[in-house]
Amino acid sequence: MNLADSDSDDELPPGWEERVTVGGYVYYANHLTKNTQWTHPRTGKKKKVAGSLPFGWERIVTQTGQIIYVNHETERTTYTDPRLAFAIEEKEHATDFRQRFDASSTALQVLHGRDLSGKVAIITGANAGIGFETARSLAKHGCTVIFACRNLYAAEESIEKIRTEERLNIADNCIAIHLDLSSLSSVVQFGNTIKSRYHQIDIIILNAGVFGLPYTKTLDGLEMTFQVNHLSHFYLTLLLEPLLVQGSRVVVVSSESHRFANLTASNLDPLALSPETWRHYWNMTAYNNSKLCNVLFARQLAKNLQGKGISVFSLHPGNMVSTGLSRHWWLYRLLFAVVRPFTKSLQQAASTSIYCATAPELVELTGIYFNNCCPCQESELAKNDEMALLLWNTSIDMIQGILGNNAPGLEEKRLGNTIFRSHQEY
Template identity: 35%
Template sequence: MPFTTTVITGATSGIGKETAMALAKKGHAVYLLVRYTERGERLKQEIITATKNKNIYVMHCDLADMESVRNAADILKGGLLAVNVLINNAGGIFAERRESKDGFEMTFAVNHLGHFLLVESLLPLLEKGQARIINVSSEAHRMAKPNFNDLQWAKRPYSAWKAYGTAKLFNIYFTRSLALKYGPKGISAFALHPGVVNTGFAAGLTGFNKILMQLAKPFMISAERGAQTSIYLASAARVDAKSGRYFKKQKPVKPSAIAANEEGRNRLWELSMELVAPFLH
């Protein structure tokens, strides 16, 4: 693959870190979009030491803060000619309902809306780079029952896992919409399940949810193994024909029946566009 410019969110730990390290070894110029720049700088030095690749860059980007997302995109647009790979890796699950500074429910903001705004803001660079957009979803999408009249979980009892599963379903909807809308412009998009990975991802859970995660730990895979499908989609030579698909263990698989719902997919796009409109320019 020729020189590749890759942007990745959530790279300071877990599968994001393993993905960034692996792609740096393959010679990618890697832009680490991170919430905590100190951690990002430490990771940058770790990657440079391990790979001898000096084309590693750190940028602040808090996906729960739409202004931060827009600012990161503006900096990238000011310094790059194109982006070839965008990996929307960051995610989170929250034990209790919380709102972002913009008033969005945090699970929705971090797992979906921040990435939606990032893609829309970077669209000129993604088009020029004939980019692959990779959205890290989850098999948790199979528990989703989306309510488009209450995306923010303000009108019903909040459930950490149901909110998370719904956001992961939205990753699949988003992927399919990107493939259909921007495929004619040379952009491809993929969603993936990384596996049940042993990381600090669900550290904030409490009560029964925390007990469940502790019981599951012996059966979890390593972050290195969990990163393999992201790495594959970012670097394999011939996957673009499978744009719009959901991957597991480096192969396309069938997601839940609701993930194929065209009405829901289109509704999510329309509502997401309305919500990010004040932050686009």
């Protein structure tokens, strides 16, 4: 990635003005020479903005022929096209873009000026924590947001909270649909419901997760952390894949904890299925391994969808963010409480998910791991293509072992042959 050091070169010389055409192309007017040009007078770069106005704005032509722009949320009126504030340089290469946000950025800052009207997003675990902030931020900018949650009552409460807090009636864009990630049958039912109501999904954010659980089995008899954090999300994505179109994005919320995983080809299958793991189970290791699975899944899915214009990203939202994730053990609750003043807010933690789901500069990119809205290198094991392929096929085997070989959504999804290797070989 070629990241510029700063934005200082963007300042216009004296006498120059930045303007934009109705079609979204930026041009520059020199009031001293009375000339115009398409390239920035300092950088020599061209810029373009989104074709539509920011959410809540309207372009009005007065009776005298003047063009004004009205922000219906703040009741502000201006003669300057508000899209100019969000102009982005046209890239020579897909991987060329500036880092516009960092660890202190919020989800709403990332979305500032964006109009997501007509877009449909699915967010698992949207009723609380980072998922709620992600959903609220998308809905505030016109996106239809499906709250995919196990607790429908909590989801409806969260939607009502949005309804009472926001000036615009954005809660009408929020829909709660039941999804229990501890049950593959529930995943199938959710997938069928979505397919019956929608013909296209623009954004899938796999956000839900569990942490700090004692050894617990799901309704399907699998280890809880593995199934909820990885396997059910994996299956959900395959079921919804037919609804993804060019420009759609799949965002997998992982964690820097994936760097401490001990998952290998030799212990992948027993991790989820074998009773022998009860004796050696540690919930932190189970969590780390599930987060590695998230990155490996995103890596393989990006390869599978390459050429279809569908982007897949994985990310780290932030360290020990104050959510309900730590609720299962008093020691984790205490630790999270101690570090709370030094960690990200929920709005900051949601920013990277929002960035991956919506940033225009990520068009044509896929398979990247993000932290603080910036591309970064995942662990060496997370970059292992053989491990990613093995996880993919093993996940299919697990689902078919529970739902049968005719489980929907898995037709011809197996990829080649996988070879089990020893721990030493990895």
